[in-house]
Amino acid sequence: MPIPTDSDCRIPRILLRDGVYLRLRDAIVDGTLAPGEQLRDAELAVWLGVSRTPVREALLRLGQVGLVHARPGRSTTVAPLDPVAVRDAGAVVAAMHRLAVADAVGRLTDDDLAAMREANRRFAAALDAGDADAALAADDDFHAVPVRVAGNEAAAMVLEQYSPVLRRLERLRFSSSSASTSVARHTRLVDLCADGDADRAAEVVHEIWESLGPLVETLTTETAVPPLEEEAR
Known part of the structure; x- marks a missing residue:
């Protein structure tokens, strides 16, 4: 599904790194970000109201725990339920x-x-x-x-x-x-x-x-x- 356009998901700066990770993790868990959906750090950054850096860090962490598939230089997608x-x-x-x-x-x-x-x-x-x-x-x-x-x-x-x-x-x-x-x-x-x-x-x-x-x-x-x-x- 498309990245939501609401601004309710903005992350308090004091919790920036962990907050971005948790918000994206929860969005994957609850289906807001569906299996197979392409994740673009620029779009996610706008949605969350943060810079692209913490989004990229969060996507790396999500890749390490198996919730996203990342191919350097190509695409990052939400992982299926394997x-x-x-x-x-x-x-x-x-x-x-x-x-x-x-x-x-x-x-x-x-x-x-x-x-x-x-x-x-x-x-x-x-x-x-x-x-x-x-x-x-x-x-x-x-x-x-x-x-x-x-x-x-x-x-x-x-x-x-x-x-x-x-x-x-x-x-x-x-x-x-x-x-x-x-x-x-x-x-x-x-x-x-x-x-x-x-x-x-x-x-x-x-x-x-x-x-x-x-x-x-x-x-x-x-x-x-x-x-x-x-x-x-």
């Missing part, structure tokens, strides 16, 4: 969350557990309202707590790299009627963390992320675009 890439990223993300939860249990404070419960409450409310974007944000907040408490910087870096690959798939799940099962899984996870059962809590969080697996199988050619080699023909 089942193989999503499956591989899902396995890595599930393993990192499992590691983080196993390390965090026993160190989670009452405030941490309360934050997870509050995030799950917002998550449930967003699902009830049919607001997939709010559900994504609340889900991020929920899982961020044990990752932060675990303090494993390597795991956090891996999650930062590979989690964006899953966001479009998560959005599909949170837009479906089956998403309500995630609320119960979240509740179970918090209860196990509160009980100090690190092994079972780690298993449950792994199950949460592995539950994206069946959705991968639903990806069809409708979510894909022709190979990049075909674009110039």
Whole structure:
């Protein structure tokens, strides 16, 4: 679809680099920028109200996490939902969350557990309202707590790299009627963390992320675009 012409997406300069990246990432996740769409840094810069430099930096980061395909000197396009890439990223993300939860249990404070419960409450409310974007944000907040408490910087870096690959798939799940099962899984996870059962809590969080697996199988050619080699023909 064409680049939107509204000016509501302008980025505060204090958050310029990360803000541009997050805004473009979210635009890809929510479908504003569709698979196969060509991304021109000049147009994106006008849309976001920034210079071309942070846009180019953001596109490089998005390429590193697999959300865009870039061919130097030719074109940059939104990447399709690639089942193989999503499956591989899902396995890595599930393993990192499992590691983080196993390390965090026993160190989670009452405030941490309360934050997870509050995030799950917002998550449930967003699902009830049919607001997939709010559900994504609340889900991020929920899982961020044990990752932060675990303090494993390597795991956090891996999650930062590979989690964006899953966001479009998560959005599909949170837009479906089956998403309500995630609320119960979240509740179970918090209860196990509160009980100090690190092994079972780690298993449950792994199950949460592995539950994206069946959705991968639903990806069809409708979510894909022709190979990049075909674009110039």
